[in-house]
Amino acid sequence: MAHLQPPNIIETCHISPKNGTVPSTTLPLTFFDAPWLTLPLAESIFFFSYPNSTQRFLKDFVPNLKQSLSITLQHFFPYAGKLIIPPRPDHPYLHYNDSKDSLLFIVAESIGTDFDKLKTDSPKDIRVLHGVLPKLPPPHVSPEGIQMRPIMAMQVTIFPGAGICIGNASTHVVSDGVTFGHFMKYWMSLTKSNAKDPATLLLPAPPIHSCRNMIKDPGEVATGHLERFWSQNTGKNGSHSAPENMLRATFTMSGNQIDKLKSWVTEQSENQSPVSTFVVTLAFIWVSLIKTLVQKSDTEAEDEDKHEVFHLLINVDCRTRLKYAEPIPTTYFGNCMAPGIVSVKKLDLLGQKGIFAASDAIAARVKDMLSSDLLKTAPTWGQGVRKWVMSRFPISIAGAPKLGFYDMDFGLGKPCKTEIVHIETGGSIAISESRDVSNGIEIGIALQKKKMETFDIILQQGIKEFEM
Structure with missing residues (x-):
């Protein structure tokens, strides 16, 4: 297991767009942004092989990284800005102040x-990852x-002769x-090209900020989130200490294993419809995790309500699914x-056909969301989320295979590992495409030591069952 020795800080500086390239800009929050006001920071780490000296x-890497970041922030300028929180009842908003705002950049x-x-898939003390994370x-x-x-x-952070963490x-x-x-990906493309003139490069399309005013709150969806935020606002910035006695591990399912799981589920589920990789993998991991979490408590409390319902929170990208005059x-x-x-229901999820029940439920929920008018259903989202929050084991998903985090290349080759660290704070499952296995999936889990051992056993038993 990696040692808990913090890195030495070499430099602390601030990176911003070149003065005059981005005007001072104010952006309103939408009802999609408001729920995150009360939730923890998003934290991630990208590992790259780098067999060179500090x-x-x-001399060669950091100056290019800084310059390309400055150019990237000309387009992604809110990241260099501030979240402005006026006294109630005025609403929070985003603001970038030209020549004054910047992004904290640490070299270690x-x-x-x-x-x-540090980058191993095997269980490791989650606190070691916090050494290569910045503090806001x-x-x-x-x-x-x-x-x-x-x-x-x-x-x-450089590990001399071995690698780099971003x-x-x-x-x-x-x-x-x-x-x-x-x-x-935009920053990566510029860095790989040694921060050449963006006009001469084939870069991802720049982001669009101007359509925020198009996104209208369909039923005061943001109001409840703002009320909770105002009641909880302590002036903190969302940073948290690394939890003790918690391990982080990554589990990989190969494309071949997933194909077998899909066939197994399709053959035995009630509707006999083909299932997607996302649905079947998520169903398998959710059932394995719930079995891990309830194992001890349920053997000690056999009279527990067998009609208990477990809830899983998934997210659907709405960018192409909102029915506005302009998309x-x-x-x-x-x-x-x-x-x-x-x-x-607990009885179904933990029964012999738990994976099939989970798969059918996830597939049905995704289908329902994709076929519905999301703006009309938005006022009911809060009720569903509250039900999820109040449940015994609220599980959610962080990341997605389609985000393509392993497609990034800063000129060092693709990442040798990525980690979504903030799953430690909310019982999330991190999901991404596999870095090594074609059509495979990586699953990141954060659990206490004994529960991690149990989860590993349950997961491997489950894989043997559908591979038979």
Whole structure:
């Protein structure tokens, strides 16, 4: 297991778009952004092989990384800005102040931590990952009581002769995983090209900010989220200490295993319809995780209500699914995800056909969301989410295979590992495409040590069952 030795900070600086390239801009929050006001930061880490010295890293890689980030922020400028929180009842909003706002950028060196052990799939103390994550600066509060919260911080850490970690911490209020992935791919493309003139490069399309005013709240959806935020607002910026006695592990299912699981589920489920990779993998992991979490408590309390319902929260990208006069572009900058709650009775989820019940329920929920008018259903989202929050084991999904985090290349080759760290705070399952296996899926889990051992056993038993 990797040692808990923090890296040495070499440099702390601030990166912003070149003065005059982005005018001072204010962006309103939409009803898609408001739910994230009370939730933890989004935190992620990208690992890259780099068998070079610290001196070469500082001379050849870091200057290019900074310059390309500055150019990238000309298009993704909210990440360099602030979340402005006026006193109630005025609503929070995003603001970028030209020549004043910037993104915290930390350069560090790790000597005592083994890079290979840090990026391992095997269970590791989750606190070791926090050493390569930046901390967002604290909010500034004006004499008028206006909070100004930084939105993003980056940290690049070298492990001499072994690798590099690029760690990110940001408030989820500003954007979802689709926008963050867009930002990272744009920055990656510029860095790989040594920050040449963007006009001469084949880059991803820039983000679009101008359509926020098109996104109308269909039924005061944001109001409840704002009320909760105002009642909970403590002036903190969402940072948290790494939990003790918690492990992080990554499990991989190969494309061949997933195909066998899909065939097994299709043959035995009630509707006999083909299932997607996302649905069947998520169903399998959800059932395995719930079995892990209830195992001890249910053997000690056999009289527990067998009609208990477990809930899973999934998200659907709404960018192409909102019925406005003009469509929301796929490159829209912000949050644009609709929450969907999958509900299955405990008796069904933990029974012999639990995976089939979960798969049918997830597939039905996804189909229902994709076929419905999402704007009309939006006023009911809060009721579903509250039901999910109040349940015994609220599980949610972070990431998605289609985000393509392993497609990134800063000129060092694709990542040798990615981690979504913030799953430690909310009982989430991290899902991404596999870095090594064609059509495979990676699953990130954070659990206490004994539960992680149990989850591993249950998962492997489940794989043997459908591979027979």
